[in-house]
Amino acid sequence: xxxxxxxxxxxxxxxxxxxxxxxxxxxxxxxxxxxxxxxxxxxxxxxxxxxxxxxxxxxxxxxxxxxxxxxxxxxxxxxxxxxxxxxxxxxxxxxxxxxxxxxxxxxxxxxxxxxxxxxxxxxxxxxxxxxxxxxxxxxxxxxxxxxxxxxxxxxxxxxxxxxxxxxxxxxxxxxxxxxxxxxxxxxxxxxxxxxxxxxxxxxxxxxxxxxxxxxxx
Numbered sequence: 001x002x003x004x005x006x007x008x009x010x011x012x013x014x015x016x017x018x019x020x021x022x023x024x025x026x027x028x029x030x031x032x033x034x035x036x037x038x039x040x041x042x043x044x045x046x047x048x049x050x051x052x053x054x055x056x057x058x059x060x061x062x063x064x065x066x067x068x069x070x071x072x073x074x075x076x077x078x079x080x081x082x083x084x085x086x087x088x089x090x091x092x093x094x095x096x097x098x099x100x101x102x103x104x105x106x107x108x109x110x111x112x113x114x115x116x117x118x119x120x121x122x123x124x125x126x127x128x129x130x131x132x133x134x135x136x137x138x139x140x141x142x143x144x145x146x147x148x149x150x151x152x153x154x155x156x157x158x159x160x161x162x163x164x165x166x167x168x169x170x171x172x173x174x175x176x177x178x179x180x181x182x183x184x185x186x187x188x189x190x191x192x193x194x195x196x197x198x199x200x201x202x203x204x205x206x207x208x209x210x211x212x213x214x215x216x217x
Contacts, residue, residue: 006053006075006215007032008208013060013081014141015119017041017130020059023201024208036062040116040138041131049073055211058082059197060172061141067150076160076215078207080196083172083180084150092151094179101142108135108142123171124193154184160214161185164200164207166192 008031010021018035025033034054039045049071056077058066063082066074088095107115112133120127154161163185165177171194181187188207192200 006055007034007050009034009049009054009056011036011058011062011066013062015116019130020197024197024204027205038137038141040134041129055215057208061145064148064150067153068148070153074159076211078211079163080204081165081169081172081194082163083177084154085180086145092179094175098146101146105139105142108139124195151180151183154181160211162207162211163187164196164203165189166194166196169194
C-alpha cells in the first residue's frame with residue numbers, strides 16, 4: 001500500500017465526538033479519514049478498526065483506548081493530550097484519583113448535561129454539545145479512564161509513536177502524561193491546554209505529517 005493510500009483513523013476523547021477533528025480534517029482532504037465514535041452524543045457507536053494498514057490518531061481517552069487495543073494493522077500512532085494510564089494507582093501516583101471519576105459517574109445519573117458541560121469548560125471550551133448526552137456510554141468512558149492501563153503496550157518496535165501535549169493541560173497534566181508514557185515515548189510540548197486538536201491545529205497537522213513520513217514503506 002502506498003503512503004497516499006493509508007487511512008487515518010481518529011478516536012476522540014471523553015465528552016466529545018468526532019466533531020473535534022473537523023479543523024484538522026479540513027486540511028487533510030486528500031487523505032482517507034475514518035472517525036471512530038464512542039457514541040457519547042450519537043445514536044450508534046462506531047469503534048471498528050480497519051483490517052488494512054492505517055495510522056491511528058487519538059485525543060485523550062481516545063489515545064488511551066487506541067494504545068490498549070494495540071491494533072495489529074496500526075503502522076503508527078499519534079497521541080494528542082494522550083496518556084497510557086489516567087487513574088492513579090500504587091505504581092502510578094501521578095494519575096487522577098479514582099474517586100473523582102466515581103463522583104462524575106454518580107453525577108451523570110442525575111445531571112448528565114451539567115456534568116458534561118462542566119468537564120468541557122474545565123477542558124477549555126464552551127462550544128455547544130454536539131448532541132444529547134448518553135449517560136450510560138459516558139459512564140462507560142469514565143470506567144475506561146479508571147481501569148485501562150496501556151503502559152506495557154508502549155514499544156517502539158511494535159509501531160511508531162508521536163506524542164503532542166500541552167504544558168498547561170488541566171485534565172492530563174504534564175506529570176501524568178510523562179509518567180504514563182515513560183516506558184518508551186518521546187513527547188513534544190506546546191504552550192497549550194487539553195484541546196490541542198481545536199487550539200493548535202498547525203502543530204497537530206505537523207505531528208501527523210511527521211508520522212506519515214516515518215511510516216513510509
